[in-house]
Amino acid sequence: MTGTWLAIAGAGMLLSLLAGFRAPNGWLAAFGAGAAGALGAAVTVFAEGGTWEFRPAASLGGEAIHLRLDAVSAFFLALFGLVGGAGAVYARSYWSEAAHPRTAGAGRFWWSLLLLCLGLVLLTANGLHFLMAWELFTLAAYYLVTLDRRGREVRAAGWLYLAASHLAALCLFAFFSLLAARTGSWELGPLRDRPELAPLFWLALFGFGLKAGMFPLHVWLPSAHANAPSHVSAILSGVTIKIGIYGLVRFSGWLPAPPAAGWVVAALGVASAVLGVAFALGQHDLKRLLAYHSVENIGIILIGLGFAMVAADQGQAAWGQLALAGGLLHVWNHGLFKALLFFAAGALVHATGTREMSRLGGLWRAMPWTASLFALGAAAISGLPPLNGFVSEWLVFLGLFDATLAHGPAAWAAIPAAVLLGLTGALALACFVKVCGVVLLGAPRSAAASHAHECAPAQRAAMVALGSGCVAIGLAPVFFWPVLARAVADWQPAWGGVVAPAPLAALSRVHAALALLAGAAAVWLWRKAGRNGLRRAVTWDCGYAAPTARMQYTAGSFAGIITGWFEWILRPVRHAPRPLEILPARVSCGQHTPETVLEYVVEPAGGAVMRLALAARRFQHGRVQAYLFYLLMGVAALAALVFLGGSP
Amino acid sequence: MTLILDLLPRFALWFVLAPLLPGIINKVKAWVAGRRGPPVLQLYYDLARLWRKGVVLSTLASPGFVFGPAVAWVAVMGAALLLPLGPAGGAPGFRGDMLVLIYLLALARFGTAWAAMETGSAFEGMGVAREVSYAVLAEAALITAMLALCVQTGSTSLAAMLAPAAGADAALLAAGLFVVLLAENCRVPFDDPNTHLELTMIHEVMVLDHSGPPLAVILHGASVKLLLFALLLTEAVLPVGKLAPGVAAAALAGGVLAVTVGAGLVESLLARLAFRRVPLLLTTAFLLCLFALLMAWKGGA
Structure with a gap:
């Protein structure tokens, strides 16, 4: 049963990949079927219990394909199906052909690829295939982030995302290869007894x-x-x-x-x-x-x-x-x-x-x-x-x-x-x-x-x-x-x-009663106010003669008390040039909160690496004599090493 | 069905008795100042009058301006009904119901804050900002106090937590909860219910634009919240569960009266704090509750 649902999901996703560029409505239908298949598979696993496993007689990259769906992965699969499906309905009208003729098709294609690869990450029980699906969904997500790449900020954000994702992928390559080296196989599964x-x-x-x-x-x-x-x-x-x-x-x-x-x-x-x-x-x-x-x-x-x-x-x-x-x-x-x-x-x-x-x-x-x-x-x-x-x-x-x-x-x-x-x-x-x-x-x-x-x-x-x-x-x-x-x-x-x-049942009752009573009270109070007579008037402004919308409290002022407590890490940047004239005509004041870790840790560290690299570049200047000298020094150093260390 | 029949009288008790407390506080203040003061039942008269009045809505306000106070009132009433009433019993408690109580108070805050933001007034924005910011510290103190009671009784259900007396840490817990009571109910030294300067208000400025039945609901909800905190403080300190029903009822009433008179005396004798000093006092309340927690921990280990 789970297998049937997953076959529907896979077929739907693949069809939607093909339909993405040309046929928006076909894409939506295929993607919807795929998302429903994923949801169905998850529900079946929860209803039937146990673990679904599938080992076709096929291999990819030299490794036998092994799919597996248990309660943990089904839990995530259900969420991915639901949010992915709702997102597709939203995307069809939000990033439509009419509004974004250049990128709408690509957006649909990468969307399908992203969800397909996320599903594969959940399903596969092989470390190598896990990494392949991981890398593919990272790329799909990059192209989705930079869908409208005319803006400088968008390209910068996409680049940062790609760089960070690859740092993560590097760690995961190390993780899976070390795991494979120590267990002797790329197969993933419970290994709780290997301290x-x-x-x-x-x-x-x-x-x-x-x-x-x-x-x-x-x-x-x-x-x-x-x-x-x-x-x-x-x-x-x-x-x-x-x-x-x-x-x-x-x-x-x-x-x-x-x-x-x-x-x-x-x-x-x-x-x-x-x-x-x-x-x-x-x-x-x-x-x-x-x-x-x-x-x-x-x-x-x-x-x-x-x-x-x-x-x-x-x-x-x-x-x-x-x-x-x-x-x-x-x-x-x-x-x-x-x-x-x-x-x-x-x-x-x-x-x-x-x-x-x-x-x-x-x-x-x-x-x-x-x-x-x-x-x-x-x-x-x-x-x-x-x-x-x-x-x-x-x-x-x-x-x-x-x-x-x-x-x-x-x-x-x-x-x-x-x-x-x-x-x-x-x-x-x-x-x-x-x-x-x-x-x-x-x-x-x-x-x-x-x-x-x-x-x-x-x-x-x-x-x-x-x-x-x-x-x-x-x-x-x-x-x-x-x-x-x-x-x-x-x-x-x-x-x-x-x-x-036991308390979950009690909590359900409390929540249901609360929702019911709050709704009833709201409607009742609105009706009561209507019966007593409703009159509209301007908001109380202390009798000020010319209120404007710009006199409202701003988001920055609102959060000011709390951001003050966290100033040690938020490090807000304030621009408040002091007015120097006697009767200043214009005064401006602004504040913005940077991404502290990025600006105070990652960027300085990146800068240091770049400076080191630049310093190292001075050794490469195109003078053959100097290169010969490097070679000589290298050989001499190796010789010294051999002499002193006593080679085995 | 029996549950509803059991809840109704307690609902009636909360509904009828709560508006008494602000009257008592005002009487105490008048007495200290040597005035005669408004009658103790003044809030009842006000509520009855407001309930009959028409409503003036801001031109900017959506129906949420009226829904907010209604939701807040239901939330506060729900929190009150979760609290056991000593001999009168409590709602069928369950594990973790004290968290539901804390979060219902948060829901009430969301409702009133939403309604205040509806008007687009800078004064009300200011009041809401203060309310939600100081509530962060008050909530930390309240959760710590609840943890202390949990550790002391080995239970996470209000009915079991509030039955025995607090041990050696009773004084610390009482002091901490009393400061939280003053902050959450916007009394001096955090806020002055009698002030008439919009710039310096917290709670009062949030209801500047409310009138008629919605204002009545807000005022009634505020009085229920005051009674709730006074009762919580009393039950946390006194061994209500171990007394005979009559004695327990008298002890509860006496405790609530003492807390109310205490709030009135604080209000008469203290000036309000500058806003920048408010977090300091709330942090003190948090530390008092934390020490109570540590003492409970030592006692239980």
């Missing part, structure tokens, strides 16, 4: 962590996600960075990990969560801000995974299962609401032509659908009940609290992690109140914002699909527990079967 493989985990952590956008390896992420077309940002943020998480989950489950690994992953997770949201608060580019929230959410996922690894190391099944289940559920949740937010942001940016939040405002009036769906995504990502973000954060919290109550050594890490996770939630709320308030509410701050228009029905449909996913997981988390339980059991079979934690 000598444990140190390889550090290579995997660097390679997969870089791809996932974990702090401080996230330097490529904000610019790539901000400058890519919005449907691409959504797939990058919702799906592609999750493949890094998949790698970490997969190989921390299959291979033994060093005892310190769990602690390191958890610490990196906490750092990513808190600093990701702090950087997000400092941004005034809407899409860049959303990109930094990916770093934050990857951090939350890593907190869950890290504590699960600690628990596995210490044989603490009870809270380890909760932490991992929370982390995994957050993979789905982040995929859903971040894709939703990027779709909505794409509609907003398309309607107004700018990503600068200080030029937007009051967009709810022109774009009620987009605004309400953005608000839904904002509430979900802030971890507010009764939506899905809260469910996964709550599971991680429960894991941390139970770890504290167990009074083991993990408690000393669980206490600060729990407090900082709470801090992250409150900071995310502050950030999204800022975004919603500045972008959607109030008065338009520019002409572009006042002439905005609602996005096309297909785009709205894609957003509604993702939004209903957020609501479904929020209102009925108990139905998704069996899926999580199966994935968790596959990750660590030593823990045995997982039982549903």
Whole structure:
């Protein structure tokens, strides 16, 4: 059954590759079939249990093909199918032939290739094929990021993405080849009883962590996600960075990990969560801000995974299962609401032509659908009940609290992690109140914002699909527990079967009641206000005679209090030239938050390498006499080595 | 069905009693200042009057301006219903319900903040910015306090956490929670409910443009939140679960009264802090809760 579904998925994807350039509607149909096939395969694996394996009598690159789908990979496959399908519907109308005649076809082709290769990464159980699919999807993603490569910033972002991805790929080449050298085969599978493989985990952590956008390896992420077309940002943020998480989950489950690994992953997770949201608060580019929230959410996922690894190391099944289940559920949740937010942001940016939040405002009036769906995504990502973000954060919290109550050594890490996770939630709320308030509410701050228009029905449909996913997981988390339980059991079979934690049923009831009552109260209060009499008047402005939209509070001022606390790492750059005349006519003031790690660590390091290389170039000047001298010196040095060292 | 029948009387209790607290605080302030002050029931009169009044909406506001307060009120009421009421029992608790309580308060903050941002007023933007920023520190303190209670009782469910008395760390926990109460409810020294200068307000400036029933809902929600924090503080410190029902009810009422009078005295005797000093005080509250957590840890180990 799984095989049939996967055959449909593969056939659909291949057809869509062929149809991409010429037939947009055929592409959408084929891609939809492919995405549905992937979803069907994932659901079948969860319903039937066990692992699906397929070994055709064929080989690629000298290695026999071996496909395998278990609960862990099916968990990711379901997300990829759903978000990829919704993204295709969105992309068909967002990056259409009419709007982008030069690049629309290429965009569809690379989209299909990206999803196809991501699926292959999940399916293959051979290290060499894993690397091939990995490399191909990285390239497809590069071409998607630079789809509209006329802008300088876009090309720079694409280059940074490509460079960072190849650094990650380099680590993974090392990881897989060392693994193959030590096991004698490229075949991948559970090898938990080989403790000598444990140190390889550090290579995997660097390679997969870089791809996932974990702090401080996230330097490529904000610019790539901000400058890519919005449907691409959504797939990058919702799906592609999750493949890094998949790698970490997969190989921390299959291979033994060093005892310190769990602690390191958890610490990196906490750092990513808190600093990701702090950087997000400092941004005034809407899409860049959303990109930094990916770093934050990857951090939350890593907190869950890290504590699960600690628990596995210490044989603490009870809270380890909760932490991992929370982390995994957050993979789905982040995929859903971040894709939703990027779709909505794409509609907003398309309607107004700018990503600068200080030029937007009051967009709810022109774009009620987009605004309400953005608000839904904002509430979900802030971890507010009764939506899905809260469910996964709550599971991680429960894991941390139970770890504290167990009074083991993990408690000393669980206490600060729990407090900082709470801090992250409150900071995310502050950030999204800022975004919603500045972008959607109030008065338009520019002409572009006042002439905005609602996005096309297909785009709205894609957003509604993702939004209903957020609501479904929020209102009925108990139905998704069996899926999580199966994935968790596959990750660590030593823990045995997982039982549903009873509170999920109670939480479902609380969430359902809350949603019902909040909706009823809102409608009732609106009606009551209408019955009492509604009157419109200008906003209270202390009686000022000429209020303008530019007097509204800006995003920068809004975040000022919190960015002040994080100044030590944000290092905001202020331009505030002091007015020198007696009656200055114009005064300007600006502030922007750079990518600190990139500008203060990576770029100086890169500069140093370049300077060294330039210095070394002086030895190459084209004078033959000098080259002969180098040869002579080389031979002399070798001779000295032979004489002194005593060759064997 | 039985659950609803069980919840209804407690809902009624919260609904009716909550607006009493601001009245008591105002009475205490008047008494310290040597005035007669407004009647204790003044908020009830205000709510009844506002409920009958018409609504003036900002020309910029969407229906979210009215939905926000409604959602916030439901969230605060939900959080209140999660809290056990000593002898009157609590909602059927479950593991981790204290996190639901904290996040319901966050949902309420989102609702009021959203409604305030609707108006596009710089004053209200300023108030919201302060509210959500200081809430970050208050939430850290609150989670630490909850962790301390969890460690002390070995449970993550409110009903079990709040039944016994806090141990040696009771004083630290009470002090920390009291500061959080003042911050979350926008009392002096964080905010002055009586101020009339828009630039210096936090909570009051967020509701500048609200009127009629939505304002009534906001004021009622704020009073429920005050009662919630006063009750949480009392139950965290007193061994409510170990007393006979009558005594426990009296202890709860006395505790809440003491906290309320305390808030009134603080408000009469202290000046409000400069905004840049606010994070310092909230960090102090966090540290108090952290020390309480460490003491609970030592006691339990």
